Amino acid sequence: MPDPAVVGSFDPVSWRRLQRDLKDLGPEIRKDFNNEIKGIAGKIVSDAKANAAWSTRIPGALSVSVTASRVGVKASRRKAPHARAFEGVRRAGFGAVREFRHPVYGNRNVWVSQPTRPFLAPAIRENQAGFFDAAQESIVNAARTVGWTK
Numbered sequence: 001m002p003d004p005a006v007v008g009s010f011d012p013v014s015w016r017r018l019q020r021d022l023k024d025l026g027p028e029i030r031k032d033f034n035n036e037i038k039g040i041a042g043k044i045v046s047d048a049k050a051n052a053a054w055s056t057r058i059p060g061a062l063s064v065s066v067t068a069s070r071v072g073v074k075a076s077r078r079k080a081p082h083a084r085a086f087e088g089v090r091r092a093g094f095g096a097v098r099e100f101r102h103p104v105y106g107n108r109n110v111w112v113s114q115p116t117r118p119f120l121a122p123a124i125r126e127n128q129a130g131f132f133d134a135a136q137e138s139i140v141n142a143a144r145t146v147g148w149t150k
Helices: 012-023 029-051 082-085 120-144
Strands: 062-066 071-075 098-103 107-115
Touching: 012 120, 029 062, 029 071, 029 098, 029 120, 062 082, 071 082, 071 120
Parallel strands: none
Antiparallel strands: 062 071, 098 107
8 A cells, every 4th residue: 555645745846846936926925825725734634633533632633734845744742642653653654554562551561562543544545635636726826816827
């Protein structure tokens, strides 16, 4: 199965180029565009929160981040340090494992395996087509605000 974090992302070089071009158009246009992208990605976050409803901490730890180099959904390590384990994130990537091991109540002599409960990858898969369509429309709208007519 392909890595949803890679499948569901803009080409980083193209994204940086787009952000640079938006910066040249003016800070207000770039700010409006980034806020619009943040709103579009909010659907992914709301679905991920619904998928993680079994947890008391993970839903409150999820947020959207839009920077000059990427658009991302992130889980705060401070609020939900267990989110990566339940998502199945390892060095090998997103969804790389189906279970993880942890000590029972901190007793390092007794370890158990626990199945992962992915919440973000399914939300990305469900919404990536809609996200890209809406993001493309936002790019066109940003260009039209400065006179692009195609």
